Each structure stands twice: as C-alpha cells, then as structure tokens.
Amino acid sequence: MLQGLLKRFTGQKNSKEEAKKRLQFSLIYDKLEVNDTTLTDLQNDIVDVISKYFEIDRDSLELKVKRDDDVSALVFNTPILHVKRKQA
Amino acid sequence: MEGKIIVVTSGKGGVGKTTATSSIGAALALEGKRVAIVDMDIGLRNLDVVMGLENRIVFNIVDVVQGRCKIDQAAIRDRRIDNLFLIPASQSDNKDVLTTSGVERVCNDLRKKFDYVLMDSPAGIEKGFQNSIVGANEALVVCTPDVSAVRDADRVIGLLYARSLEPRLIVNRIEPSRVERGEMLSHEDVMEVLSIELAGLVPMDEKVLISSNTGTPLVLQNESKAGQAFRRIAKRLNGETDVPIEIPTHKTSMWNKISKTFGLK
Ligand SMILES: Nc1ncnc2c1ncn2[C@@H]1O[C@H](COP(=O)(O)OP(=O)(O)OP(=O)(O)O)[C@@H](O)[C@H]1O
Numbered sequence: 234m235l236q237g238l239l240k241r242f243t244g245q246k247n248s249k250e251e252a253k254k255r256l257q258f259s260l261i262y263d264k265l266e267v268n269d270t271t272l273t274d275l276q277n278d279i280v281d282v283i284s285k286y287f288e289i290d291r292d293s294l295e296l297k298v299k300r301d302d303d304v305s306a307l308v309f310n311t312p313i314l315h316v317k318r319k320q321a
Numbered sequence: 322m323e324g325k326i327i328v329v330t331s332g333k334g335g336v337g338k339t340t341a342t343s344s345i346g347a348a349l350a351l352e353g354k355r356v357a358i359v360d361m362d363i364g365l366r367n368l369d370v371v372m373g374l375e376n377r378i379v380f381n382i383v384d385v386v387q388g389r390c391k392i393d394q395a396a397i398r399d400r401r402i403d404n405l406f407l408i409p410a411s412q413s414d415n416k417d418v419l420t421t422s423g424v425e426r427v428c429n430d431l432r433k434k435f436d437y438v439l440m441d442s443p444a445g446i447e448k449g450f451q452n453s454i455v456g457a458n459e460a461l462v463v464c465t466p467d468v469s470a471v472r473d474a475d476r477v478i479g480l481l482y483a484r485s486l487e488p489r490l491i492v493n494r495i496e497p498s499r500v501e502r503g504e505m506l507s508h509e510d511v512m513e514v515l516s517i518e519l520a521g522l523v524p525m526d527e528k529v530l531i532s533s534n535t536g537t538p539l540v541l542q543n544e545s546k547a548g549q550a551f552r553r554i555a556k557r558l559n560g561e562t563d564v565p566i567e568i569p570t571h572k573t574s575m576w577n578k579i580s581k582t583f584g585l586k
C-alpha cells in the first residue's frame with residue numbers, strides 16, 4: 234500500500250511489474266514460436282472450418298502472431314470469395 | 322523398498338542447483354535417510370568442493386557408468402553427516418561422454434542402495450541435462466526471481482512434463498526488501514507465471530558463500546536462513562507435508578515498523 238502511494242507520488246513504475254509483463258508475454262510467444270508445425274496445423278484446421286461456410290482464397294490467407302505491449306494475438310486474415318449456401 | 326531419484330535442474334546456469342542439491346541432500350541425511358548426491362556436471366565438477374570432499378576423490382560417475390568401478394568405490398562418505406555420500410563428476414572427460422542408457426542402468430542400481438539419490442544437473446537442456454533426468458522419479462526446478470531464469474525454468478518444466486515428471490519449484494535468492502520495494506518479482510509472481518507446485522522459497526543469504534568457501538554444510542548452520550529453508554524443503558520432500566513453506570521476510574523491516582510505531586526512529 235505504502236509502495237503504491239510512493240509510486241503515485243514519484244510517478245515511478247515498479248520494475249517488477251514490467252518484469253512480470255515481459256515474462257508473461259515471452260512465455261506465450263516462446264511457445265508459439267517453438268512450434269512451426271503447430272501453426273501450420275492450426276491454419277489448415279481453420280481453413281477447413283471456414284471453408285464449410287465461405288469460399289476462401291487459400292493462397293492469399295495469412296496467420297500471424299501479433300505482439301503488442303500488453304497482449305499477444307493470433308491474427309487470421311483471409312479474403313472471402315463467396316458465401317456458401319447453407320446445406321440442409 | 323527402492324529409493325527415489327530426484328533431479329535438480331534449472332535451464333539457466335548459476336541459479337543455485339549445486340547449492341540446493343548439496344543442502345537438500347545433507348538435510349535428508351540428517352533426517353536419517355541414506356542419501357547419494359551425484360554430480361552430473363561432467364567436465365565442470367563443483368559439488369566436491371562445495372561439500373568439502375575434493376581431496377578424497379578416487380573414482381567418479383563416468384567410471385561407474387563405464388564399468389571401471391563399483392558404485393561403492395566411487396561414493397565418498399561424508400564424515401560430518403552420517404549416511405551422506407557423494408559420487409563426483411569427472412573433471413577431464415568430455416561433457417557428452419555418458420550414454421543415456423548407461424546412466425539409466427546405473428540409476429536402477431542406485432535406487433537399490435540409497436533412500437534418496439539427488440542428481441545435480443548441468444545448466445542447459447542438452448545431453449548433460451537429458452542424462453540427469455533419465456532415471457529421475459521426481460524433479461525440482463530451481464530459479465531466481467528474474468526474467469531470464471523464470472523463462473528458462475518454463476522451458477525446462479515443459480521438457481520435464483514431456484517425460485511425465487511433475488516438477489516442483491524452488492525460488493532461490495529471494496531478497497525480501499527488494500520484493501517489498503517492488504524491485505524484484507515476488508514468489509507469487511513467479512508462481513503465477515509458471516503455474517507449478519512450490520517446493521520451497523530460499524532467501525539470499527551471505528552464509529551460502531561462506532559455507533562454500535570452507536566446504537562445510539550450510540544446513541548445519543542454525544543461523545543460516547537459506548540453510549534452514551533447505552532443511553524445511555527436505556522435510557517436506559521426505560513426507561512431512563505439514564511443515565509450512567515460509568515466505569522470506571525482511572526482519573529489520575518488521576523492526577523498523579515497530580520502532581516507527583513507537584517513535585523510536
Ligand atoms: N540463496 C543464496 N544466497 C546467496 N548466494 C547464493 C544462494 N544460492 C546460490 N548462491 C551463490 O550463487 C552462485 C551459484 O550457485 P550454484 O553454484 O549453486 O549454482 P548452479 O545453478 O549450480 O550453477 P551452474 O549452472 O554453474 O552449475 C554460488 O556462488 C553460490 O554461492
């Protein structure tokens with residue numbers, strides 16, 4: 234508590250908070266990076282699911298890991314060619 | 322009944338594996354168990370000097386694995402603590418000289434002779450590490466509260482899980498005053514990031530260097546906070562699950578608070 238007050242007065246950021254954030258981020262990123270085949274498998278699975286509903290351009294899609302200060306996200310980008318007719 | 326092999330490992334170097342192995346091993350022997358400590362850091366042996374047994378080496382673990390001697394010939398008996406033995410590493414061999422199958426075979430023999438066998442793993446995740454974990458029934462991962470050590474610990478934990486070992490964590494070199502000031506990750510932060518079970522918390526302690534200077538067991542020093550922390554870790558490993566995990570505190574800070582309250586400062 235005292236620490237929190239001190240921080241507010243001095244405007245100083247706790248270095249351990251930064252350490253923790255960087256750690257949490259790098260651990261997630263390490264795991265995504267380690268396994269390239271996982272990413273490819275994931276991409277194929279996503280394509281299969283989306284293809285049930287949309288006709289997509291398999292060649293121009295991209296799957297990326299986006300890193301930001303606070304969050305890391307999986308970004309999947311694909312142009313949709315046609316909406317498929319729902320099959321009964 | 323067969324004994325247990327416990328590997329002490331970390332990924333990152335210099336975080337306290339050798340200190341932890343020698344201290345927990347000595348503490349388990351003080352609990353009345355028959356204990357062997359094995360230095361798996363081939364080519365860079367250290368346990369012998371930390372334990373003050375460097376003058377008594379005849380054979381080493383490479384000799385045992387390669388069949389040049391028996392386990393009993395290589396195991397050096399500690400004269401200060403009953404039932405404590407060291408099997409040293411070799412200093413001259415290449416670090417990759419041991420085969421995994423050879424180590425596994427010796428581990429099976431060791432389990433028959435001792436209640437606990439502690440393997441002091443080298444840093445890294447290469448062959449020396451693989452050889453250290455091949456015969457293990459349990460694993461202790463040591464890390465210090467800093468970004469690189471925790472990240473390496475995470476990597477090693479993943480590798481241990483892949484071998485069906487459920488590691489427990491020792492956070493070493495905790496400096497309570499810096500944790501209090503928000504300059505150092507707390508053990509809660511580390512636990513949250515790694516999400517594994519805790520084996521114990523060990524404070525930064527000047528006595529560690531002094532005890533390794535003189536080659537005397539840290540756990541025999543009653544004033545050593547780190548030594549006492551390792552003794553509690555050993556008790557819990559040995560089944561005394563009611564021994565609490567103590568969180569290192571900054572003693573003088575408590576005193577400061579009291580003195581401040583009473584206007585003494
Ligand atoms: N709790 C502690 N308090 C103070 N110093 C410590 C503590 N733990 C370890 N040290 C010191 O840190 C240094 C490294 O410790 P140690 O040799 O046990 O690490 P290690 O993980 O075995 O290293 P390596 O990876 O090189 O084998 C030593 O000088 C030791 O005295």
Ligand SMILES: [Mg+2]
Nearest residue numbers: 338339362367
């Ligand atoms: Mg060591």
